Amino acid sequence: MAIVDRKWSALPVPYAIEVPDRVAKERYFDPDFYELEVERLWPRVWQMACRLEEIPQPRDFVEYEFLDQSVVVLRTDDMGVHAFQNACRHRGVRVVEGRGTCEGGFVCPFHGWCYGLDGVNSYVPRAKMFAEHNLQPGDIDLVPVRCEIWGGCAWINLDDSAPPLRQCLEPAATILDAWKVESLRTEWWYAARLPVNWKLAQEAFFEQYHVVQTHPQLVIPARYAPPKGTIDPRAYIDADIHYLRTMSDGMAGMVHANDVRIAESLRDIELPADPKLAISTWNRALNDAVVQWHRATGSDMPDLNELDAEGRNEPMGYAFPHYFVLPMYSSASSYRFRPLGPEETLMEIWSLTRFPEDSARERPSPPEPWETDDPRWPPIPAQDFSNLPRQQKGLHAQGFEYMRLSERMEGHISNFHRTIDGFLSGLPYEKLLPALETVNVNPLERPVVDISFA
Numbered sequence: 015m016a017i018v019d020r021k022w023s024a025l026p027v028p029y030a031i032e033v034p035d036r037v038a039k040e041r042y043f044d045p046d047f048y049e050l051e052v053e054r055l056w057p058r059v060w061q062m063a064c065r066l067e068e069i070p071q072p073r074d075f076v077e078y079e080f081l082d083q084s085v086v087v088l089r090t091d092d093m094g095v096h097a098f099q100n101a102c103r104h105r106g107v108r109v110v111e112g113r114g115t116c117e118g119g120f121v122c123p124f125h126g127w128c129y130g131l132d133g134v135n136s137y138v139p140r141a142k143m144f145a146e147h148n149l150q151p152g153d154i155d156l157v158p159v160r161c162e163i164w165g166g167c168a169w170i171n172l173d174d175s176a177p178p179l180r181q182c183l184e185p186a187a188t189i190l191d192a193w194k195v196e197s198l199r200t201e202w203w204y205a206a207r208l209p210v211n212w213k214l215a216q217e218a219f220f221e222q223y224h225v226v227q228t229h230p231q232l233v234i235p236a237r238y239a240p241p242k243g244t245i246d247p248r249a250y251i252d253a254d255i256h257y258l259r260t261m262s263d264g265m266a267g268m269v270h271a272n273d274v275r276i277a278e279s280l281r282d283i284e285l286p287a288d289p290k291l292a293i294s295t296w297n298r299a300l301n302d303a304v305v306q307w308h309r310a311t312g313s314d315m316p317d318l319n320e321l322d323a324e325g326r327n328e329p330m331g332y333a334f335p336h337y338f339v340l341p342m343y344s345s346a347s348s349y350r351f352r353p354l355g356p357e358e359t360l361m362e363i364w365s366l367t368r369f370p371e372d373s374a375r376e377r378p379s380p381p382e383p384w385e386t387d388d389p390r391w392p393p394i395p396a397q398d399f400s401n402l403p404r405q406q407k408g409l410h411a412q413g414f415e416y417m418r419l420s421e422r423m424e425g426h427i428s429n430f431h432r433t434i435d436g437f438l439s440g441l442p443y444e445k446l447l448p449a450l451e452t453v454n455v456n457p458l459e460r461p462v463v464d465i466s467f468a
């Protein structure tokens with residue numbers, strides 16, 4: 015295993031990952047480490063600021079907050095997006111709060127300075143009362159923020175020298191494009207306030223090692239065909255449908271109810287007795303039926319069997335540092351994580367699905383965050399959330415020094431942390447891009463990989 019190459023590290027990083035399968039506990043609560051992330055990571059990364067259906071019409075806007083920053087994301091008249099820092103150039107008041115639709119532009123509620131849709135200052139009441147140097151053209155415009163579109167979302171980056179969005183999302187962007195992620199729309203949107211560090215929160219979803227212990231209802235023996243001999247095709251189909259239904263109910267829609275119904279309708283299809291052939295026949299038939307059903311309703315739907323054949327039907331896509339898409343057949347769950355402090359995180363969960371292209375949908379509104387033990391959580395996130403606060407507390411134990419990762423099953427956690435160390439070292443983007451390509455992948459079952467920053 016390679017150790018992070020320090021030769022490019024311009025800036026020291028406390029508690030840096032020295033041995034790739036060990037993560038120092040202080041990275042999850044030390045206030046100085048958190049401050050480094052605030053200074054050197056978050057202002058340099060592309061962040062998912064909103065889903066595009068939150069700003070469906072020209073002049074719709076939303077406020078995206080992270081740490082102590084607020085950015086306004088606006089749908090332009092030509093259906094692009096535009097963003098600026100949400101601070102009036104007069105005395106700093108946030109020009110907007112929440113969301114809305116603006117007419118000709120924005121008016122600051124304090125003294126009435128006005129800004130056009132492009133953020134350009136258009137009016138200063140009693141302008142003659144100001145010295146010329148405080149009314150310089152350009153200087154009194156809202157500060158623009160880079161904003162680009164990908165995957166049905168608007169993304170922002172405070173760093174003008176960062177590479178374009180797409181480059182920072184590869185290879186996840188290409189894989190999820192093939193699955194037509196941009197055609198998904200919000201069915202529902204929940205939020206959780208987690209009393210844990212933002213990295214710890216994500217790591218609960220980076221590996222499958224925990225499934226047997228934490229989600230025993232997902233372990234259904236009859237789904238696993240014997241390596242040799244025959245299987246009972248009926249038992250196999252029953253077990254697979256049971257799994258799909260458990261995922262659908264358990265994650266509240268991770269497998270969409272439409273797709274579960276489609277699977278039910280295929281329950282009686284003929285399957286060959288050879289186990290491998292039976293499984294592939296069932297999978298192909300289910301894929302085909304899902305594709306046909308969604309296309310018949312007028313939805314934009316990729317050919318799932320084609321994606322399987324190309325090895326591009328991944329069950330999870332990750333975009334560093336805080337965004338997940340978990341495709342299952344036609345639909346997906348999606349997650350976004352934002353730190354609220356060293357030991358507090360806002361996690362949002364979307365259920366995304368495909369709707370007929372001409373269907374009108376309401377603007378989804380941001381959910382009130384629920385606590386981890388809220389009885390409204392579906393069973394699967396409730397199980398994950400039951401571990402997280404205990405883990406954050408356990409990390410503080412005096413005798414606990416570092417996490418001991420499986421280099422084969424929990425490698426993504428290490429790859430993620432070492433990518434963070436690249437940012438905290440202040441490395442230039444050309445050094446960081448290869449690490450991003452390593453980490454913007456399906457995190458499940460990823461081994462520790464070489465991230466040398468050479």
Ligand code: FES
Nearest residue numbers: 102104105122125
């Ligand atoms: S702070 Fe905005 S107009 Fe004064």
Ligand SMILES: [Fe+2]
Nearest residue numbers: 218228229398
């Ligand atoms: Fe889980």
